[in-house]
Amino acid sequence: xxQTTHTDPRTLTPSQIESxxxxxxxxxxxxxxxxxxxxxxxxxxxIKAQRGLEVAGRGLLFFGFLPPAWxxxxxxxxxxxxxxxxxxxxxxxxxxxxxxxDPGLSSKGFEWDTACPGDQWRHSxxxxxxxxxxxxxxxxxxxxxxxxxxxxxxxxxxYLGNPLYATLLATFFQYGVxxxxxxxxxxxxxxxxxxxxxxxLDGIIKKMRRQLAKDYVFFPLLAGPGAPFVxxxxxxxxxxxxxxxxxxxxxxxxxxxxxxxxxxxxxNETRGQWYYRQLxxxxxxxxxxxxxxxxxxxSFQVEHHLFPDIPAHRYAEISVEVSEICARYGIPYNSxxxxxxxxxxxxxxxxxxxxxxxxxxKAQRLSDPLEPERPAERGLIPA
Amino acid sequence: xxxxxxxxxxxxxxxALRRQILSSSLLESLTTPHGVDRYLEILKPSYSLxxxxxxxxxVERRSVDTVTLTTRPNRxxxxxxxxxxxxxxxEINGVRETRxxxxxxxxxxxxxxxxxxxxxxxxxxxxYLREHAQPGMFFELSDADGDFHLPAERPERILLISAGSxxxxxxxxxxxxxxxxxxxxxxxxxxxxGADHHPYREELExxxxxxxxxxxxxxxxxxxxxxxxxxxxxxAAHLNALAPEHGEYETFACGPEPLLDAVRARWAGDGIxxxxxxxxxxxxxxxxxxASGGTVRFADSGVEVSDDGNTLLEQAEAAGLNPEHGCRMxxxxxxxxxxxxxxVRNALxxxxxxxxxxxxxxxxxxxxxxxxxxx
Numbered sequence: 216x217x218q219t220t221h222t223d224p225r226t227l228t229p230s231q232i233e234s235x236x237x238x239x240x241x242x243x244x245x246x247x248x249x250x251x252x253x254x255x256x257x258x259x260x261x262i263k264a265q266r267g268l269e270v271a272g273r274g275l276l277f278f279g280f281l282p283p284a285w286x287x288x289x290x291x292x293x294x295x296x297x298x299x300x301x302x303x304x305x306x307x308x309x310x311x312x313x314x315x316x317d318p319g320l321s322s323k324g325f326e327w328d329t330a331c332p333g334d335q336w337r338h339s340x341x342x343x344x345x346x347x348x349x350x351x352x353x354x355x356x357x358x359x360x361x362x363x364x365x366x367x368x369x370x371x372x373x374y375l376g377n378p379l380y381a382t383l384l385a386t387f388f389q390y391g392v393x394x395x396x397x398x399x400x401x402x403x404x405x406x407x408x409x410x411x412x413x414x415x416l417d418g419i420i421k422k423m424r425r426q427l428a429k430d431y432v433f434f435p436l437l438a439g440p441g442a443p444f445v446x447x448x449x450x451x452x453x454x455x456x457x458x459x460x461x462x463x464x465x466x467x468x469x470x471x472x473x474x475x476x477x478x479x480x481x482x483n484e485t486r487g488q489w490y491y492r493q494l495x496x497x498x499x500x501x502x503x504x505x506x507x508x509x510x511x512x513x514s515f516q517v518e519h520h521l522f523p524d525i526p527a528h529r530y531a532e533i534s535v536e537v538s539e540i541c542a543r544y545g546i547p548y549n550s551x552x553x554x555x556x557x558x559x560x561x562x563x564x565x566x567x568x569x570x571x572x573x574x575x576x577k578a579q580r581l582s583d584p585l586e587p588e589r590p591a592e593r594g595l596i597p598a
Numbered sequence: 599x600x601x602x603x604x605x606x607x608x609x610x611x612x613x614a615l616r617r618q619i620l621s622s623s624l625l626e627s628l629t630t631p632h633g634v635d636r637y638l639e640i641l642k643p644s645y646s647l648x649x650x651x652x653x654x655x656x657v658e659r660r661s662v663d664t665v666t667l668t669t670r671p672n673r674x675x676x677x678x679x680x681x682x683x684x685x686x687x688x689e690i691n692g693v694r695e696t697r698x699x700x701x702x703x704x705x706x707x708x709x710x711x712x713x714x715x716x717x718x719x720x721x722x723x724x725x726y727l728r729e730h731a732q733p734g735m736f737f738e739l740s741d742a743d744g745d746f747h748l749p750a751e752r753p754e755r756i757l758l759i760s761a762g763s764x765x766x767x768x769x770x771x772x773x774x775x776x777x778x779x780x781x782x783x784x785x786x787x788x789x790x791x792g793a794d795h796h797p798y799r800e801e802l803e804x805x806x807x808x809x810x811x812x813x814x815x816x817x818x819x820x821x822x823x824x825x826x827x828x829x830x831x832x833x834a835a836h837l838n839a840l841a842p843e844h845g846e847y848e849t850f851a852c853g854p855e856p857l858l859d860a861v862r863a864r865w866a867g868d869g870i871x872x873x874x875x876x877x878x879x880x881x882x883x884x885x886x887x888x889a890s891g892g893t894v895r896f897a898d899s900g901v902e903v904s905d906d907g908n909t910l911l912e913q914a915e916a917a918g919l920n921p922e923h924g925c926r927m928x929x930x931x932x933x934x935x936x937x938x939x940x941x942v943r944n945a946l947x948x949x950x951x952x953x954x955x956x957x958x959x960x961x962x963x964x965x966x967x968x969x970x971x972x973x
Contacts, residue, residue, distance in 0.1 A: 255692030316694040326631035
């Protein structure tokens with residue numbers, strides 16, 4: 216089920232939105248006050264597993280001439296990179312563990328095993344994306360400056376290549392994320408210049424050089440005659456991580472039923488309205504515990520966007536509380552299995568490659584397909 | 599033993615080689631972006647090339663409110679001068695809490711450090727260690743710091759005065775001198791409420807018995823006088839009983855303010871302050887201040903809070919920041935931070951200062967209006 220509730224959120228009055236916000240704030244306060252040993256133990260056990268898998272994976276790849284060792288090593292390394300980027304890196308850099316005062320788990324100092332430098336990510340993701348989630352013209356995660364992911368982006372013949380660009384982005388996702396902060400589309404539009412972006416580019420190149428040297432020069436060379444096996448294993452692990460993280464991340468904001476917003480709608484937002492926008496602009500994935508860990512708990516994208524700095528392993532329990540609140544207020548809570556959610560994302564990528572068939576009025580376009588009469592305002596602007 | 603003599607250097611060589619390999623640039627390249635330490639510490643928390651850490655080997659609760667930890671620092675620890683303090687970072691309920699403690703063991707040994715910690719009411723770290731410390735525990739250990747220490751050129755006559763947990767740095771001085779075979783006279787005057795509050799009672803008595811150059815007097819302030827007639831708080835009688843020519847001694851005193859005030863007054867009266875070295879060892883009473891109504895801006899973090907009357911260190915922590923800090927009592931200066939502009943109250947003295955581009959200690963400063971910090 217994509218949508219668990221179908222009550223028209225338009226019926227929410229400004230005061231209802233604020234009391235909805237207050238209930239979410241209470242959840243936040245409760246969990247922030249409860250942070251402790253349990254969270255510390257959790258993140259350390261994940262880190263231990265990740266470091267162990269990485270050492271085991273790289274060790275096995277030295278015997279990559281034996282097919283089972285190559286497969287096992289590559290798989291262990293791929294899982295290690297996925298854990299490092301998603302459950303550890305992404306969450307630590309959100310400041311979820313800053314309260315521990317452990318320099319190794321500090322959002323300011325953490326660096327992850329991917330091409331994108333951590334400090335740039337903290338700006339483009341934590342600030343730009345999380346503050347301006349799904350707002351056109353502000354949230355650059357909509358299409359990553361390459362794809363057309365929304366009707367709001369005007370169709371151009373360039374977008375005929377949408378499925379091709381998406382495939383390329385998925386394949387080289389770590390570089391897509393790394394170059395994200397360069398804002399190449401703004402350079403092309405003349406809004407900024409290469410010279411202005413030079414320090415950012417330098418940072419990316421420096422980080423990428425280290426990453427490439429590790430995976431494609433040093434470890435292969437250490438294997439001597441086994442170099443091709445190590446190289447292939449490392450490349451496959453990086454590719455697996457790229458495809459997996461692309462899939463999970465694109466399921467966060469692009470499946471059917473996820474709402475988009477305009478800058479005007481979000482002017483002078485209250486805290487309650489901000490929560491409301493985060494909720495309508497995100498979608499969850501259903502699955503087992505291991506699936507959630509491997510997705511960095513971004514399978515709880517809704518909870519992550521409501522509470523980006525609460526340790527992500529708590530999202531599962533928080534989701535029970537949030538969906539209960541949503542049901543009470545009649546607010547749609549978007550959740551579904553990976554195949555279904557990603558299927559709808561793929562469909563959207565293909566659909567938006569072509570010009571819009573019949574330009575619909577904004578009110579219709581933004582509405583829930585099951586609620587065709589729903590207007591665009593959604594109670595975001597105080598009546 | 600010739601065998602033992604040759605074994606030690608070769609072990610050292612192996613250790614040096616191991617360290618050289620571990621800190622090589624190739625290994626750094628292979629472990630990027632996390633670095634070698636993040637893999638080593640998985641094996642054992644004290645394995646670290648860049649962070650000082652120590653393992654607790656032994657735990658003794660020798661008095662009613664103290665815990666004595668025998669610890670083994672890792673190789674990153676460079677040792678200490680007798681009398682200095684170290685910053686100890688202990689994880690309590692997932693949060694690293696940092697406090698300053700003076701090692702009580704003799705300086706010169708970097709492989710073993712003894713810490714005696716006295717629990718005091720409301721003391722998060724001291725109570726935690728008193729209740730939960732056990733062998734096998736690890737903690738962060740900083741380099742040693744502080745000006746209160748035995749000078750490199752050892753004075754001939756030394757007088758040590760301490761009260762309560764202030765015994766640890768002066769005991770380190772005593773033990774260091776004895777280990778060096780110091781022949782000059784050493785006086786040791788210690789104040790503690792009772793024998794059950796004295797973690798080093800037996801050891802000090804044994805030292806005094808075995809070393810004719812060591813004169814010991816302990817005043818149990820809540821018990822009757824001993825055979826020397828020592829009772830109550832610091833007085834001229836105590837000084838006369840132990841070191842009548844105290845002007846001839848280099849004196850090291852550590853304890854709560856009232857003791858230090860009395861000692862300072864006496865030494866000042868005798869015109870010999872230059873021979874007195876003191877360290878305050880109990881958290882000073884911070885002058886409580888009402889919220890000023892000002893705004894505290896942590897500029898580097900882009901965080902703003904309205905002043906709640908607490909110290910700037912507490913307000914920064916409450917805002918989710920993690921400023922470096924140590925003693926939380928204005929001694930160690932780990933939390934020194936630059937003020938871009940603002941009005942700040944010194945919580946020890948109550949003095950209000952208007953500061954532009956100046957430095958303050960976060961742990962003993964509270965806002966007296968708007969404050970902008972580089973934090």
